[in-house]
Amino acid sequence: MQSVEDTIGVAGLRFFGKMSASISHEIKNVLAIINENAGLLKDYTLMVEKGLELNPHQVGAKADKITAQVARADAIIKKMNLFAHSIDQDRQKTDLNATLKLMIALAERLAAIKSIKLELSAVSESVSITTAPFILENLIWLCLEFALDQMEEESVLKLGCAKTEKGALIRFEQPGQFSGELAAGFPDDAAASLASALQADLLADTESGELVITLPDEMQ
Amino acid sequence: MSAKVLLVDDETEFLEAMAERLVMRGMTVATAESVYEALQMVATETFDAVVMDFMMPDMDGIKALKALKKINPELHVFMLTGYATVEKKKEALQFGAAALFEKPANLELLTKIIKRVHSQNRNQ
Numbered sequence: 014m015q016s017v018e019d020t021i022g023v024a025g026l027r028f029f030g031k032m033s034a035s036i037s038h039e040i041k042n043v044l045a046i047i048n049e050n051a052g053l054l055k056d057y058t059l060m061v062e063k064g065l066e067l068n069p070h071q072v073g074a075k076a077d078k079i080t081a082q083v084a085r086a087d088a089i090i091k092k093m094n095l096f097a098h099s100i101d102q103d104r105q106k107t108d109l110n111a112t113l114k115l116m117i118a119l120a121e122r123l124a125a126i127k128s129i130k131l132e133l134s135a136v137s138e139s140v141s142i143t144t145a146p147f148i149l150e151n152l153i154w155l156c157l158e159f160a161l162d163q164m165e166e167e168s169v170l171k172l173g174c175a176k177t178e179k180g181a182l183i184r185f186e187q188p189g190q191f192s193g194e195l196a197a198g199f200p201d202d203a204a205a206s207l208a209s210a211l212q213a214d215l216l217a218d219t220e221s222g223e224l225v226i227t228l229p230d231e232m233q
Numbered sequence: 234m235s236a237k238v239l240l241v242d243d244e245t246e247f248l249e250a251m252a253e254r255l256v257m258r259g260m261t262v263a264t265a266e267s268v269y270e271a272l273q274m275v276a277t278e279t280f281d282a283v284v285m286d287f288m289m290p291d292m293d294g295i296k297a298l299k300a301l302k303k304i305n306p307e308l309h310v311f312m313l314t315g316y317a318t319v320e321k322k323k324e325a326l327q328f329g330a331a332a333l334f335e336k337p338a339n340l341e342l343l344t345k346i347i348k349r350v351h352s353q354n355r356n357q
Contacts, residue, residue, distance in 0.1 A: 049250035
């Protein structure tokens, strides 16, 4: 059996790099907002030096905006930390709703570039399995990437999970249908290799336009 | 008459703060939160410059740049990006960007360049 490191390979490193780059762009945007608001506060002090009156509410509002952006950056860093630690263990008990929530948070900016919204389907139950979290995240990303490439702009891709008799499944629901030709190209070698490592099955349903990952309760 | 600038970014708070700072530096500023909106504005109004985020959700930077330049080939388009790599800079300049700035941008430098463009436009 392949080690987790061997399974991750170059494709896994690319996935890690893509997510890290996206997170760094988000942080850059936050820093730019903080920079402009801090610049505004500086501009206000220069106005006062020139004898103009300063509105304390205006100053307070800018300070509040900076505080809100610091909180936004903190949430982004927490998300990055959670993602980085998902590679710590080869196998661990994994909450699939939490994993999907993290993947949506990581990928929503990349989906937004294609004008597509990612949503978590209504959570009706707690779904936990023992699996390799990083490999699963990588596989979810490949499924997301495949689905995003097929979807039209201004549409919504829903991600959800449910218990099954022998484990769990993750479902990607999009409004359209996959053409048979496109579905035939799924999974590609990278996704198939990750699915094999997770002892998972992948299905692209051309009728419903759904992608489904079926996972065992306990990965051996 | 002051320099007229169109700021384009999907981060509303960035737009608001930067617009206020440019107004304080004597410019007339309009804002757009999408490339689509910006294209409509450029088609109907005259601007000295457009300052636009490279990565807009509704259109990638180069496509947006080409679309703006198609409407007004003389328009000065300044692009803002999180990471101004040499390749990105080269590509932006090749397709007619006036300059590519890394975020957070040096506002004093940007102001100076826009005012110079405005002054050139007035003398034409």
